[in-house]
Amino acid sequence: MQLPEAKQKFIETWGKLGSEWGINRTMAQVHALLLVTPDALTTEQVMEELSISRGNANMTLRDLMSWGLVEKQLKPGERKEYFYADKDIWNIARQVAKERRKRELEPVLKTLEELVQVKGDKNDPDFKTFNKSMTDINKMSKNVDRMLDTMLKADESWFWGSIFKMFK
Amino acid sequence: MQLPEAKQKFIETWGKLGSEWGINRTMAQVHALLLVTPDALTTEQVMEELSISRGNANMTLRDLMSWGLVEKQLKPGERKEYFYADKDIWNIARQVAKERRKRELEPVLKTLEELVQVKGDKNDPDFKTFNKSMTDINKMSKNVDRMLDTMLKADESWFWGSIFKMFK
DNA sequence: ATAAACTTTCAAAAGGTTTTGAAAGTTTAA
């Protein structure tokens, strides 16, 4: 396989994976494009490479910046804005974990906390089942939250090292 | 908050979380309903509780079975099929991890393996960037894969215990 | 064999999300 074809394949694959995990396909594709591009690209170049409209490119690049995955670069003497993606995969993973935790896990944790408090008749099977599920899901969610916290603070090799020591 | 309202809130919350993570909202809602219901429900009851059509209920329940989250129960002397969800949250998490790994991570790993093999000019910045990204993403994906493997084989309390020992 | 009870299918409709592109807005240079 040649480089241009391989890039294309990566962009497709990353886009598909993104959409399976609730990330807009185009956003994942733009990110993939920037990941395999050594230097920063303009909106124009992103539009060109992926055959998408100006509006789409603009909005997607802003989204990627709000996720902390892409940064704007201004070159001296130039009006155009350039976009550059951090290529450090551990940083990327942490950044995504951090954002999804804040956007999605935290609100759920808050709701579960309320639902665990719901009182009812201890002999009512409906209540018993509800209460047990809420308690268990709440515990697991908190564990996930703590694991993410560990990951966010950790250095890559230390984190995986510790994980794999689990089965030494 | 009263039990019926609380159930409703859980169903909503779980549905929203599901859709944020690429799982059909209705599927997550049906699963949530079964999680807070002590006994097995018929298609009819699911339709009723969530105000969805027969076709939708049928297809969603089959999907949940294919994910290994719900099982069909037949009661002696009855024609109707009943659907029951395993309430063990660790089992559920493992089952979801197992399926998503098989359906989504494995194909990506296979593609990355190919993309890492792509040869090119070591002085070409395009090639260097592509190759580094593929190598790094491949390594991280393999680590995730191994972590999932550990999780799938593990007992709940042992797994979290080991995770939290990481920061003792 | 028949009919009632129940499940499955799938084309069409509804609903939701993403994309477009032209217009409006902004910044910079002269």
Next chain:
DNA sequence: TTAAACTTTCAAAACCTTTTGAAAGTTTAT
């Protein structure tokens, strides 16, 4: 100023996914 270069907006269109519901299929009891 003015106008060129560039970015942002957003209503409408395109696209994609989900849902519906009636019809077809299946199973069981008589």
